[in-house]
Structure formats: structure tokens, C-alpha cells
Amino acid sequence: MSASIDGAVAILESAVAELKPEAAFAMFSGGHDSLCSTHLAMSTEIPQAVVHINTGIGIPQTREFVRNTCAAYGWPLLEYHPPKLTYRDIVLKFGFPGPGFHHVPYRWLKERAIDAIVRENKRTRLGKVMLITGVRRSESTRRMGHVKPSLTKGARAWVAPIIGWDDHDKNEYMQEYEIPRNEVVDLLCMSGECLCGAFAKPGELDEIRTWFPGTAAEIDALAEEAAALGKHAIWGARQKRSRVPKEQMPMDLCWSCEAKLERMEESYGTSEVSREARI
Numbered sequence: 001m002s003a004s005i006d007g008a009v010a011i012l013e014s015a016v017a018e019l020k021p022e023a024a025f026a027m028f029s030g031g032h033d034s035l036c037s038t039h040l041a042m043s044t045e046i047p048q049a050v051v052h053i054n055t056g057i058g059i060p061q062t063r064e065f066v067r068n069t070c071a072a073y074g075w076p077l078l079e080y081h082p083p084k085l086t087y088r089d090i091v092l093k094f095g096f097p098g099p100g101f102h103h104v105p106y107r108w109l110k111e112r113a114i115d116a117i118v119r120e121n122k123r124t125r126l127g128k129v130m131l132i133t134g135v136r137r138s139e140s141t142r143r144m145g146h147v148k149p150s151l152t153k154g155a156r157a158w159v160a161p162i163i164g165w166d167d168h169d170k171n172e173y174m175q176e177y178e179i180p181r182n183e184v185v186d187l188l189c190m191s192g193e194c195l196c197g198a199f200a201k202p203g204e205l206d207e208i209r210t211w212f213p214g215t216a217a218e219i220d221a222l223a224e225e226a227a228a229l230g231k232h233a234i235w236g237a238r239q240k241r242s243r244v245p246k247e248q249m250p251m252d253l254c255w256s257c258e259a260k261l262e263r264m265e266e267s268y269g270t271s272e273v274s275r276e277a278r279i
């Protein structure tokens, strides 16, 4: 384990030496991957704060877990919200984003929030803001061959210190440091902090309803509002006219949903999922 930790810290230190970021943040969704990367990063002096992107649609217990964990460890927490359109705005304007309609929530809920973090913290024209994530290569076979520990896109410098960790490394790290677990992850096998529905798996809303009925009720109420406006009102279902080719659907900010999509492909078959999720 110490080799994995040393390797992760080395990734962070070499990214700092190479990129000389003007600010650095540990991105914490509430899932266990980003919990480990955040815990590890905050044990160095590299990130100045933890960032949680609150997209406005997700399981509140995960947001509470993020807030409580940061408070317990004494990590400063910044919560960013999409600055313009909220999830509700999107649903009432375009209908629920199902498979093939990922580009809208991606752009308005994720991209805009990241833009705000970078804009507020970049000090010079060519400056970089480091965003430390819990992306792991073993979570995504699609990324396995090409994902790198650090990747710069404009002023955004993404760094994935635990990129080489597998599930065993993650669990061992959590046990060794006695890091509290998020019960949402243990119940749903996902952090549930973002539930746009674009990559919902079959039966996902029923599962959410079983454990977190308040969140399901919120989605149901929004569905009623959308239906009254004549918009697509079924969460997680494909809109009739959405036909976005795979290559136009970025996943860079939606790692956990990309990994979920791959697990769905394994369970239900690639062609079946591709037909529903990608077309």
C-alpha cells in the first residue's frame, strides 16, 4: 500500500513542479474514489480547499456526507452550483435528459461550474488551476489505454493521483486510515450526487425510491411539472428525437457515469445499451 500512496503523492508533486498551478482543489463528489484522492491530497499542502459540484439533482445524504467529512477533517469546502441553468430549468425547458441527451446537462451543470472555479481562481492569462480527481484507470476499460495522470485543457489542469489504484488499494487505504464510508455508495453502488438521468441504468429510479424516497419524490414532482408543459417527463428514458452521435458526447467531467455505462454494457450487452444510451 505504501507504494501506491508514494506513487500518488509523486503524481501530485510532479504535476505541481511541471504546471506550477496558481490554485489547486481536491474535487470531492461524495464517492469513495474521490474520497480517497481528496484525503490523500489534503494530507499534502497542495490543494487549498475541497470542491464539491452541487448540480442540484442528487441524493442529499451524499451532500451531507461531503459536508460532514470535510468538517470532521477540517478541510475547507467550496460548493459550486451551476451558475446559469439549474437542473429544474433544463427539465422544464428541454424535458428530462435521457440517453442521447447528455450534452445539455454536461454543458450546463458540469462545464459551467468548472468554468466558474477556474475563472475565480486563475490570476494570470496563462495560469493554471489544478483540479485533483479520483479517476482510476481500472474503473474504465475505455480509458485504460489512454488516460494519463495529468491532463491540461486550457487553464484546467486535471490531475488523477490514484489513477493506478485498483479496488483493493482503495479499500485498503480507507481501512488503514479509518475513513468513514458513504452509506449511499454502499447501498446504491454509486455516490448519487448527480442524477441527471442521461446514463441511468434500468430500474435505477426504483432502487433510489427504495432507499431514498425523498429524492425519488423530488424527481416525480418535477416529472409532473414537465408533463404539464408537454415536455419529455420520464426520468432516465430516451427522448424521442435525441440523436447525438457517440463522438459528440463528452464524458470528461462525468467519470462515474462513464464507468456506470461500461458496467451496464457488461450486464446488458453493448449493442443493447448502445442503442438506448448512445443513439
Ligand code: SF4
Residues within 6 Å of the ligand: 055, 102, 105, 106, 109, 110, 194, 195, 196, 197, 198, 199, 253, 254, 255, 256, 257
Ligand atoms: S452524466 Fe452523470 S455526472 Fe454527468 S451530468 Fe449526468 S448524472 Fe451528472
